[in-house]
Amino acid sequence: MPFATEARLRVRYAETDQMGVVYYANYLVWMEIGRVELCRALGFNYRDMEREDGIYLAVAEAQCRYRAPARYDDEVVVKTWVEEANRRMVTFGYELRTADADPGGSRVLATGHTRHVYVSRDFQRIPLPEKYHAMFGIGTAQTTV
Amino acid sequence: MPFATEARLRVRYAETDQMGVVYYANYLVWMEIGRVELCRALGFNYRDMEREDGIYLAVAEAQCRYRAPARYDDEVVVKTWVEEANRRMVTFGYELRTADADPGGSRVLATGHTRHVYVSRDFQRIPLPEKYHAMFGIGTAQTTV
Amino acid sequence: MPFATEARLRVRYAETDQMGVVYYANYLVWMEIGRVELCRALGFNYRDMEREDGIYLAVAEAQCRYRAPARYDDEVVVKTWVEEANRRMVTFGYELRTADADPGGSRVLATGHTRHVYVSRDFQRIPLPEKYHAMFGIGTAQTTV
Amino acid sequence: MPFATEARLRVRYAETDQMGVVYYANYLVWMEIGRVELCRALGFNYRDMEREDGIYLAVAEAQCRYRAPARYDDEVVVKTWVEEANRRMVTFGYELRTADADPGGSRVLATGHTRHVYVSRDFQRIPLPEKYHAMFGIGTAQTTV
Numbered sequence: 001m002p003f004a005t006e007a008r009l010r011v012r013y014a015e016t017d018q019m020g021v022v023y024y025a026n027y028l029v030w031m032e033i034g035r036v037e038l039c040r041a042l043g044f045n046y047r048d049m050e051r052e053d054g055i056y057l058a059v060a061e062a063q064c065r066y067r068a069p070a071r072y073d074d075e076v077v078v079k080t081w082v083e084e085a086n087r088r089m090v091t092f093g094y095e096l097r098t099a100d101a102d103p104g105g106s107r108v109l110a111t112g113h114t115r116h117v118y119v120s121r122d123f124q125r126i127p128l129p130e131k132y133h134a135m136f137g138i139g140t141a142q143t144t145v
Numbered sequence: 146m147p148f149a150t151e152a153r154l155r156v157r158y159a160e161t162d163q164m165g166v167v168y169y170a171n172y173l174v175w176m177e178i179g180r181v182e183l184c185r186a187l188g189f190n191y192r193d194m195e196r197e198d199g200i201y202l203a204v205a206e207a208q209c210r211y212r213a214p215a216r217y218d219d220e221v222v223v224k225t226w227v228e229e230a231n232r233r234m235v236t237f238g239y240e241l242r243t244a245d246a247d248p249g250g251s252r253v254l255a256t257g258h259t260r261h262v263y264v265s266r267d268f269q270r271i272p273l274p275e276k277y278h279a280m281f282g283i284g285t286a287q288t289t290v
Numbered sequence: 291m292p293f294a295t296e297a298r299l300r301v302r303y304a305e306t307d308q309m310g311v312v313y314y315a316n317y318l319v320w321m322e323i324g325r326v327e328l329c330r331a332l333g334f335n336y337r338d339m340e341r342e343d344g345i346y347l348a349v350a351e352a353q354c355r356y357r358a359p360a361r362y363d364d365e366v367v368v369k370t371w372v373e374e375a376n377r378r379m380v381t382f383g384y385e386l387r388t389a390d391a392d393p394g395g396s397r398v399l400a401t402g403h404t405r406h407v408y409v410s411r412d413f414q415r416i417p418l419p420e421k422y423h424a425m426f427g428i429g430t431a432q433t434t435v
Numbered sequence: 436m437p438f439a440t441e442a443r444l445r446v447r448y449a450e451t452d453q454m455g456v457v458y459y460a461n462y463l464v465w466m467e468i469g470r471v472e473l474c475r476a477l478g479f480n481y482r483d484m485e486r487e488d489g490i491y492l493a494v495a496e497a498q499c500r501y502r503a504p505a506r507y508d509d510e511v512v513v514k515t516w517v518e519e520a521n522r523r524m525v526t527f528g529y530e531l532r533t534a535d536a537d538p539g540g541s542r543v544l545a546t547g548h549t550r551h552v553y554v555s556r557d558f559q560r561i562p563l564p565e566k567y568h569a570m571f572g573i574g575t576a577q578t579t580v
Contacts, residue, residue: 058356132527214493
């Protein structure tokens with residue numbers, strides 16, 4: 001298992017819909033929270049990557065498999081890891097579940113992944129600068145393609 | 146009554162919450178749709194105002210009085226007008242109601258206003274260029290302060 | 291090609307992010323708009339399906355491949371069709387593109403699908419009632435598995 | 436000064452818009468986070484108030500004065516208190532600012548209030564049950580009208 005982080009959040013009323021559960025698009029917002037947290041743990045701030053290096057992680061694909069509904073006020077844990085990375089793209093993997101403290105015990109809410117390409121401010125694809133290689137595990141046995 | 150436009154939209158599932166009605170913050174999104182439509186009718190595209198003239202309508206205040214809940218799939222009419230405008234700021238007024246075709250007849254959903262200041266890309270306050278004065282009714286008896 | 295509908299929408303300011311393009315989770319909101327429109331064209335109102343028959347289309351999976359960024363004020367066309375349907379689930383396919391009137395010509399923004407299971411108000415899986423079979427193309431050569 | 440709580444959150448990428456700052460409707464989502472936190476500190480869970488007592492705090496009015504833009508990854512503190520409460524309605528007051536740890540020091544982002552009426556599941560106005568009176572400060576010198 002690759003290095004993974006766990007971000008925690010509490011379901012907002014705004015995130016529910018009239019079915020009484022979380023609206024499905026919000027899981028992608030939560031994945032974003034997960035990967036920002038992973039970046040922080042890997043040694044950089046995604047905000048600075050944009051601001052200082054002019055590198056953006058443009059989403060090329062997102063996929064989510066919904067396993068159990070999340071509900072208002074649930075505490076959600078977003079586990080995130082680098083599934084695959086190279087000089088042209090990175091894929092993050094996610095597992096979302098309720099926290100152990102949840103009355104019903106920890107339930108897996110969803111699993112999924114997002115694939116990103118590196119682009120400049122004007123959306124031209126660029127190779128990932130070397131300083132980020134080790135952080136994404138590029139050039140190590142674990143994740144190189 | 147000043148010149149007003151009517152923008153129409155249909156309530157999205159994503160906009161409802163577990164109470165079975167539209168979440169209250171979405172009314173501010175609908176007001177945005179209303180004022181963009183008003184700008185278009187007044188003779189300019191808000192997108193171009195930003196892109197070509199570098200002028201942004203930063204929100205300084207928003208107020209909404211909720212009168213009846215909006216529900217999924219309702220057709221909503223956002224009536225918008227310039228309540229007050231001068232070289233430093235503009236206030237838009239709004240009335241949101243369901244369309245006449247609504248089975249229950251047209252109901253007023255909300256009324257409110259948003260006040261904006263003109264800022265540059267880096268958030269410095271700037272006076273509104275003259276080319277927009279007439280469109281906002283500045284310099285006419287109707288809306289000058 | 292199966293029967294498809296085209297829903298139109300205009301990109302809201304609220305849907306953009308600081309990268310200057312539409313935030314990726316909003317494409318799933320647009321897909322929802324597309325499938326509601328498709329249901330209407332197939333002969334039923336999704337709202338009534340929930341209200342009157344107590345049937346909900348719970349999302350089991352969503353996938354989106356992002357091909358070009360959508361921008362503020364773009365007019366977007368959401369083409370939607372039934373990719374596969376049976377008594378236990380339905381898969382909708384989507385193609386999102388800018389309208390022909392777009393200055394840059396029509397660009398494909400994204401393609402994707404969502405898979406749904408039929409559930410009752412309390413999230414128990416139920417078989418799709420017969421009255422909906424023909425509308426989803428179940429029992430015809432075209433879409434039966 | 437009445438009893439107040441401070442909820443903390445970090446600005447999500449999804450909450451920014453193409454102006455590079457937080458979209459204005461999201462401040463109302465943050466106010467919701469603030470008042471849920473206040474309820475918890477006052478001794479009850481808003482989720483249970485809905486579920487067990489069938490009481491909903493329907494928003495009757497919302498007002499927000501925007502003082503400084505919030506940006507991606509900012510840590511935001513939502514200070515919330517009961518501004519006024521009686522058997523028919525409650526008004527919450529809010530002050531949103533960046534956390535002290537913010538490089539630029541703590542800035543006030545916004546101030547505002549929301550006014551709510553108590554309603555049943557079917558949106559009929561109901562008086563607030565006695566068990567909540569003391570928590571909202573009803574019947575004490577401080578907040579009774």
